[in-house]
Amino acid sequence: xxxxxxxxxxxxxVNEPAPAPDPDMLVLGHQLDAAARRRYGRSLAIRHVDxxxxxxxxxxxxxxxxxxxxxxxxxxxxxxxxRHADLLLVTGPVSRNMEGALRDTxxxxxxxxxxxxxxNCARDGGIFGCSYAxxxxxxxxxxxxxxxxxxxxDPRTLMQGLLSAVxxxxxxxxxxxx
Amino acid sequence: xxxxxxxxxxxxxxxxxxxxxxxxxxxxxxxxxIATRVAERGGxxxxxxxxxxxxxxxxxxxHAAFANQAGLLWLELPLLADASAFPSLAAIFPAAVRMERSxxxxxxxxxxxLDDTRPWLRHNAWPAEVFPLRRDFPMAxxxxxxxxxxxxxxxxxxxxxxxxVGPVHAGIIEPGHFRFQxxxxxxxxxxxxxxxxxxxxxxxxxxxxxxQGARLVGRVSGDNNVGFALAYAxxxxxxxxxxxPMRAQWLRALxxxxxRVANHLGDLGALGNDAGLAFGLTQFGRLKxxxxxxxxALFGHRYLLDQILPGGxxxxxxxxxxxxxxxxxxxxxxALVPLKNIYDEHAGLQDRFMGTxxxxxxxxxxLGLMGVAGRASGQAWDLRxxxxxxxxxxxxxxxxxxxxxxxxxxxxxxxxxxDESLRLMDEMLTRMPDGEFVTPLLPAPAQxxxxxxxxGWRGEILVWLRSDAAGQVGRCHPHDPSWIIWPAVEYxxxxxxxxxxxxxxxxxxxxxxxxxx
Numbered sequence: 001x002x003x004x005x006x007x008x009x010x011x012x013x014v015n016e017p018a019p020a021p022d023p024d025m026l027v028l029g030h031q032l033d034a035a036a037r038r039r040y041g042r043s044l045a046i047r048h049v050d051x052x053x054x055x056x057x058x059x060x061x062x063x064x065x066x067x068x069x070x071x072x073x074x075x076x077x078x079x080x081x082x083r084h085a086d087l088l089l090v091t092g093p094v095s096r097n098m099e100g101a102l103r104d105t106x107x108x109x110x111x112x113x114x115x116x117x118x119x120n121c122a123r124d125g126g127i128f129g130c131s132y133a134x135x136x137x138x139x140x141x142x143x144x145x146x147x148x149x150x151x152x153x154d155p156r157t158l159m160q161g162l163l164s165a166v167x168x169x170x171x172x173x174x175x176x177x178x
Numbered sequence: 179x180x181x182x183x184x185x186x187x188x189x190x191x192x193x194x195x196x197x198x199x200x201x202x203x204x205x206x207x208x209x210x211x212i213a214t215r216v217a218e219r220g221g222x223x224x225x226x227x228x229x230x231x232x233x234x235x236x237x238x239x240x241h242a243a244f245a246n247q248a249g250l251l252w253l254e255l256p257l258l259a260d261a262s263a264f265p266s267l268a269a270i271f272p273a274a275v276r277m278e279r280s281x282x283x284x285x286x287x288x289x290x291x292l293d294d295t296r297p298w299l300r301h302n303a304w305p306a307e308v309f310p311l312r313r314d315f316p317m318a319x320x321x322x323x324x325x326x327x328x329x330x331x332x333x334x335x336x337x338x339x340x341x342x343v344g345p346v347h348a349g350i351i352e353p354g355h356f357r358f359q360x361x362x363x364x365x366x367x368x369x370x371x372x373x374x375x376x377x378x379x380x381x382x383x384x385x386x387x388x389x390q391g392a393r394l395v396g397r398v399s400g401d402n403n404v405g406f407a408l409a410y411a412x413x414x415x416x417x418x419x420x421x422x423p424m425r426a427q428w429l430r431a432l433x434x435x436x437x438r439v440a441n442h443l444g445d446l447g448a449l450g451n452d453a454g455l456a457f458g459l460t461q462f463g464r465l466k467x468x469x470x471x472x473x474x475a476l477f478g479h480r481y482l483l484d485q486i487l488p489g490g491x492x493x494x495x496x497x498x499x500x501x502x503x504x505x506x507x508x509x510x511x512x513a514l515v516p517l518k519n520i521y522d523e524h525a526g527l528q529d530r531f532m533g534t535x536x537x538x539x540x541x542x543x544x545l546g547l548m549g550v551a552g553r554a555s556g557q558a559w560d561l562r563x564x565x566x567x568x569x570x571x572x573x574x575x576x577x578x579x580x581x582x583x584x585x586x587x588x589x590x591x592x593x594x595x596x597d598e599s600l601r602l603m604d605e606m607l608t609r610m611p612d613g614e615f616v617t618p619l620l621p622a623p624a625q626x627x628x629x630x631x632x633x634g635w636r637g638e639i640l641v642w643l644r645s646d647a648a649g650q651v652g653r654c655h656p657h658d659p660s661w662i663i664w665p666a667v668e669y670x671x672x673x674x675x676x677x678x679x680x681x682x683x684x685x686x687x688x689x690x691x692x693x694x695x
Contacts, residue, residue, distance in 0.1 A: 003520050056403070058351065065463065095377055097302075097303055101374070131317050
């Protein structure tokens with residue numbers, strides 16, 4: 001026990017400040033009115049679905065929970081069930097074998113709900129494109145609110161994308177919303 | 179098989195020096211007979227795949243690669259279009275089952291005497307009568323509204339419940355389906371179903387130029403991209419006979435070890451977390467993040483994606499970078515000591531780790547396991563030791579093996595391999611000569627084959643490639659070690675409680691995207 005406490009004390013606090021939202025990342029956002037944004041901006045339940053990615057996007061999403069990024073410090077957390085979720089974070093080009101599961105997950109989410117397409121594959125199929133095996137982008141299956149580019153997008157870009165979906169842009173708004 | 183016995187195979191030819199590799203064309207009888215002998219001598223199946231050869235003759239070819247005492251043996255079995263069945267190796271090598279089912283899904287070639295004729299990669303994306311990897315199937319052809327009637331084997335009895343898990347999982351993880359049969363908490367049977375990630379990668383390769391192919395191969399299984407890129411580069415350099423500069427080869431080994439360390443750090447944190455010690459996730463998460471940031475600063479990408487190319491590497495390492503790495507190795511080595519002590523002596527953690535998810539050595543041998551999972555179950559296979567390619571020929575790699583085959587053993591192997599990789603990388607930094615870090619590829623002959631075989635962080639990666647008439651990629655098969663190891667997870671869970679599945683699964687941390695292709 002003491003060794004754990006000592007190690008925690010030695011490691012210290014390494015949390016870095018969150019990036020500001022980027023208004024250009026938000027494509028559709030009309031589903032959330034101001035009241036919803038005030039709530040979701042401080043407390044967001046995220047459901048992730050891998051629709052066929054190579055797994056690097058998942059590595060970076062998992063990195064959001066390391067002490068540098070500390071996603072939960074923003075009030076954002078990942079949930080096990082889409083029925084508890086406000087936002088659907090999708091990676092991968094949407095393989096045809098995952099289309100059904102992706103749709104089912106979205107359908108199980110209560111409104112208002114947001115969709116964030118994470119990574120180049122989710123945006124337009126990436127290197128896999130549209131083929132017999134892949135549909136070629138999340139927006140061919142679901143309405144997408146935010147596109148986060150990258151192969152994979154690094155954790156700061158991911159945070160920016162999530163913040164852009166639910167917070168007002170502008171530095172003073174970030175400070176106000178905590 | 180030793181060299182003398184290999185050399186007695188009719189038509190056998192030596193095709194590679196390091197690692198030592200051999201090739202033989204054979205007929206169905208020889209194919210089965212040689213495979214049997216390989217197993218009898220303690221060899222393993224590495225990979226099995228097939229090829230549409232209708233650009234040359236109206237036929238197919240079935241390929242299988244085996245690991246022997248003498249090295250890698252690649253057998254090629256030509257099949258005629260109207261006689262396209264081949265002998266199943268499932269009774270000799272259990273891992274062949276899914277590979278043979280996939281060969282049928284993609285090319286329509288049938289394995290004789292294979293009991294399990296269910297599709298593996300074909301869910302409902304295409305109908306049973308068409309085969310996407312055949313040349314006459316258009317890449318863009320797609321279907322909708324097809325049924326998906328996959329049957330699982332159920333266990334009957336009083337109080338037996340069937341628990342389906344996935345493809346969407348509770349955590350942030352790749353898609354795959356696990357069908358459990360449980361009584362109370364205890365798992366009686368687990369059946370995996372995969373293929374959810376199938377992206378048609380092998381079909382995408384056809385017609386790509388050799389450098390483009392390197393980008394695709396890195397995205398077969400992203401967290402193993404360095405291993406795949408290296409195996410692909412070996413295959414391409416082999417078939418083009420391009421000599422790679424020494425400095426580039428040392429740098430590539432450095433990148434391979436960096437990938438090993440980064441993934442092992444992440445896994446040790448996740449294993450702590452899955453056993454309730456969130457402290458472990460935080461501590462190892464910090465160490466991995468620092469490591470990834472060094473990757474980005476020195477090599478341009480946190481996961482080293484697209485850094486290994488046929489001909490060399492994408493960028494060089496300067497003196498400042500070298501100093502930074504030496505520093506990092508020392509800091510990391512020291513940082514691991516208190517964490518290992520805490521893990522080893524944390525009663526609650528060890529109670530979860532020890533005895534959980536055990537794969538006995540005898541079972542591991544029967545399944546042909548290698549890699550981290552194999553070594554944790556007493557299977558002493560490590561390509562860097564047994565079949566080293568330069569610069570591993572100059573280094574003395576210490577293999578980490580344990581017999582217990584439980585979660586604790588797979589965690590210990592990771593700790594030991596991180597230490598060993600840090601030691602190896604220090605030596606690489608010392609011995610790396612000056613020189614070029616890349617060289618242009620020589621032109622590829624038509625219809626030439628090349629093989630790369632690399633000890634990735636999970637296990638052995640094999641990349642096989644045949645050039646087409648224009649010297650582009652004709653057929654490439656990138657083979658993830660997870661093909662071989664996934665079946666072991668179905669055994670590892672037996673007798674354990676279902677709540678331990680995330681911990682057991684994470685202790686293997688296999689790729690879903692890799693085998694799904």
